[in-house]
Amino acid sequence: MIGIVGGGLAGLAAAYRLRNAGRDVRVFEAGAEPGGLAATYETAGDRIEAYYHHLSKSEETIVELADELGIGDRIEWRVGENAYYVDGVAHPLDTPWEIAAYPYLSVYDKFRLAMLTLGIDVRGGRPRRDTYDDIETFEDVPIKQFLLEHATRGVYEYFFEPLLDAKFGERKKEVSAAWLLGRIKFRGERDLLRGEILGYVDGGFATFTDALVDTVGQEHIQTGTAVTDLSGPDGGQRSEGGAVGGPVESLTVEPANGRSSAVETHDVDAVVVATMPDVLESLTGYRCEIDFQGSICALVTMDEPLLDTYWLNLADEAPFGALIEHTNFVPPERYGGEHLLYVASYVQGPDDALWARDDDEIETMWLDGIESLFPEFDRGAVTDVRIARNAKTAPVYERGYLDMVVPYDLADAGHPGVYYAGMASRAQYPERSLNGAVEAGYAAAARILDR
């Protein structure tokens, strides 16, 4: 049997590939449901993700998987409208005339930003299309330096810097230009007259997870169960100090609710760890140097809409990083007429002051913040606020990141039989995504099948 640690998209995708190849698998998921970071809430209609999610046009593997699962026709592509809140006004930035009317960049800044977005290097007045083909060449270049050289100071200060502040805070200086270029490429396709095209699944990503779970087989997925140990041939406890040399032979699981009396041990031929790298470290001793940031995300249910856009970035001071009105992307009729707004913020670590606040404090602070940005906001229209938080939700794509990526096959690192498909894997570079999770799961499965 192949044991899979973690029932997020990566673990489920690995299980799917291995089952298709006729292998016996068992997914162990610590949470009550599979889905991981793509877990969902109930609404008056379709389910909705606890953290905002959409697909980009450049992501093909997950679309192919949807086709294989028989739900390809349920992926919908829509315009996801964007706006930028500056000096008390939300400026839409979707159509060419909206961009032309945006007052905070000069015509030349807009030209340089447009060229960069199209992947055209116009430095020296001689357009080149190949400069950004290999984003890895920008791995060691800080974003500010890159934008000052490849765009303009205005593009950096008035467009990207507020976004970097919201996402990385002080750590923006550590993030590589490769990440930024990856983001630009990854976000992909625009309808020139209407804006960016984004994907969503009819019924939410729960449709996707459910189809994957059904195909893998419920009986192969054990929820509420945390993997706590991997052991080698001598019964050595891998979690206590790293490699024991021989191939992994068994894994130990415990109920995630802490009733440790029900500890079980399962014999395994191989193990795929499809979790954050700290779990890999606790199971094998393999240390990954990548640093992660966390997220706090409130889903606010309202009787009426707040914004005119899907995604609102903020240049002005606000107690959150972005406002994302999901029902300006997917119609509220899908949710029994409820209007659904995400209020989101990244947290840079356990010392972040926001992390220390409890959910009630965050709710009050964030609703106050919305009120000060939008004086017409009616708090009486809010019928529910649900807050999700997780201390590790995205890698910080620092300079030199690729040297820290965890290999899919850990045999050469002294852990034969252990494979990795979590967020610190190569497929989740230069930005983590559901598509990247599927690709990571596939890559780990392929290495097992190759051996």
Ligand SMILES: Cc1cc2nc3c(=O)[nH]c(=O)nc-3n(C[C@H](O)[C@H](O)[C@H](O)COP(=O)(O)OP(=O)(O)OC[C@H]3O[C@@H](n4cnc5c(N)ncnc54)[C@H](O)[C@@H]3O)c2cc1C
């Ligand atoms: C705020 C936010 C917004 C996002 N927006 C998008 C978006 O718009 N588009 C997009 O494509 N992606 C988006 N993502 C990223 C996407 O959610 C992730 O890339 C993807 O879900 C990662 O899947 P995974 O399986 O690698 O990890 P996870 O989903 O983290 O799954 C890991 C699983 O392992 C389980 N686990 C941990 N330890 C153990 C253990 N010891 N034993 C058993 N189980 C264990 C966990 O409970 C979890 O379910 C977003 C993420 C966040 C947080």
